[in-house]
Amino acid sequence: MSDASTLPSPEGLPVLGHGMAFSRNPVEAMERWAAHGDIVRLQFVGEPMYMVTGPEHIERILVDEQEAFTIGPRQRTTFQGVEDDAMTTATGDRWKRLRRAAHPAFTRDRIHQYGDRMAAVTARFVDEWADGEAVDLHDEMRRLTVQILGETLLDADLRGREDVVMDAADALVARTNFRRPGLLLPDWVPTPTDYRFRRAVERLDAFVDDLLAERRASAPEREDVCSVLLDAHQRGDLSMDEVRENVVAFLLAGHESPAGALTRVWYLLDDHPDAAAAVRREAERVVDGGRPTAADADDLERTRHAVQEALRLYPPTTGVNRQATEPVTVGGHEFDAGAQFMIPQWVPHRDERYWDDPETFDPSRWTRDADRPEYAYFPFSGGPRRCIGADFARQELTLALATMAGRVELDVTASGPLTFVPSVQLRPEPDITATVRR
Template identity: 35%
Template sequence: MIREPAPPPAATIATAPGALPLLGHLVALVRDKFDFLRTLSAHGDLVWVHIGPWRALVVTGAELSHEVLRDDRLFDKGGYLFDRIRETGGNGLVSCAHADHRRQRRLVRPSFHRDRLPGYVRVMSGQIDAVLGRWRDGEVVDVLADMKTITARTMLPGGLPADVIGRMSEDMNVVLAGVAWRSILPKGLDRVPTPANRRYRRAQDRLRALVTEVIADHRASDTDHDDLLSGLLASCGPRDGAPGLSDAEVHDQVLTFLLAGTETTANVVCWALHLVSRHPEVERRLRAEASGVLDGGDVTPDDLARLAVARNVVLETLRLYPPIFLLTRLTTRDTHLGGHALPAGTTVAYSPYAVQRRAEHFPDPDDFVPDRWDGGQEPPRGAFLAFGGGARRCVGDTFGLAEATLMLATITLRWSMRPTSDDEVRPATSLVLSPRALRLRPLAVPSGTPETLHTTGASA
């Protein structure tokens, strides 16, 4: 057997400046994690970062990010972040190791087959109508809470009471914030009975109990409601002579998609509405497009394909505010990356947020420019990571993009969203990139009036 020669030795990998004794770069991450992540590229495509007792090699460039994502056997799901994600989500598709991934993905994939999309779109449209029907002209709305209601009811049976949805959303906030903190703090601290730790465990317990209940109710009814839960449960049984997922695995899948699917799509739509509310010309184009597509009755997947402006806005929002801004992998054997030798067990991190705001990949990277997605031109490989990549690319990317596009187009058709202040909207502390306290004022758009109602906007 001929062994490939090792790459020529490269210069020593730099360590990010500003590390403090014991704490490392923890203070910089807590103070402004996005500024910290974006400055790392100035020190190379690979940079060591210390977070308390932990150390991770952060990939800052597109090409090396692609290399990491391309080989999920060598760069397996793992590291401090996924250790914490598994505490709640168990061994679901998002967090499972390579050894389990192929089987799980094969069983889960049919729930996202294009044949199910028309039913999903009908459910999406109904839930969007229900939420928007409660809005009143000029009354300030908690946009994130309402978007989560839509995405949760698309995922779960529509009969869940509003108070259950609300409690579930609060518990997800607690868990996702807890995962973010626990991934950067020493593990021993999670056993201290602090109020935060107790809230975290109670929220975990309630989410698990809710998932157990909705699965049992669905199986008892034996009805396909066209929601994602129905699709998941239908696809997880035996297939082609191979066994299906166990009850525990089904529970982990539903909880995983509940956390990943409802939160990420809701947050993307919120950021999109925030950006559009400050760019009136984009709002005018969105409304003109939607008035020609969505005013004809029931919405179909073919209609969604005609919402090009809305899709471009969603993609640009995903570029600026990717739902998960930092992820980790773990090397399973000795290897090389960027000409550097890495031993087995090295934690490698990549940041969609940092890579997608590099000027060499996207000119004027901090500007909101939906038209950069026109013409079907693909960004350089590894430069757009909002859906991941390689064999671990998000299995629900088409579903999520369809839902976000439909939500944005429908809202903009019926309402002109006004910011309530000129203050900058800051991200919340969480595993997902959520806008903190986003409040917008919807102004009703008269039927058949594609023009926007407001004429001024602030820069993003």
């Protein structure tokens, strides 16, 4: 057993430590640091941080001894001012209460019920594209996923109202950009980015309040997340602030991550025509009629594997943060209470110890048995705090991709190499354009 101070520490800068390299290019920095070991000691402006990339250590933190850890302060700071009363930032008994209240909307049976609508919304959306039209792929995928959320989780038609959600997500990404000059300033120092963020959040809060007021006034029997949360409020389990901010959290994360995944899977399929052809042939073979249904999801194997592979190469977020609530031992090293851990999916997802030819997009790898640790792949985190919408997102991505592949071909071009905004979300930096071919 050894002290955490004995862990390897990559070379950093005086005072700034490893923060500068991380802000310039997080994924490149994390790959370089991981070469020093499965647990490395980093320094961010005087604050120690331990990066964990070994799957067995990740599982220990997220699953086996999860009660000895909570979300890190960086996660709470990230969503401060927008999701203060959501499960995203809650801890302890409060988090358990919020999670229990939302769970009925995300059971396996309930998610299956959303499937037909997911495909129907996608078909309607894609049918509005003109043959030969060039679209901003990421922007269009974001509009699509907002509409899917509206009609499944909120039972509301959000067509023409997507911008209020997208603007708030843009403001959040801008505020959490690791390169932002004002990021190190005290919270009380106003910046244009902070002002834009507050205005966008105010508009989104008002938008969600209006949706909730409409729902409470109509009060029909429904089974979406909005109704589940309002029922919990009626029972006294949730405050209205908690209802609103959890809906806000679902709208922000629930459109951004799937939209990014759809953008990247189309980008990858365009570069791998054999895989794209396999997805199209499967859509033609499995789908009986104009679009897939929830019943088709299990048979869309190649489509599902393309999605899994895209999530392996390009996970939705920069990583997962945890903080020890008591002294813990991980990987034979002792850590004090308060120790902070950064757990990036990017590194184990591309580790050649667990993946053959890890940098290559190869959906067929998911058809082969592989002896790899479970936490060599965890795009939606893991353990009790695994993303509550993970199964929803997987079904959505599979059905949306199959629906699109059965109706259009997309010729994808990017304005540069696929790099990412250094922020909480791995959002593509270059412009990605898709030309529609029917």
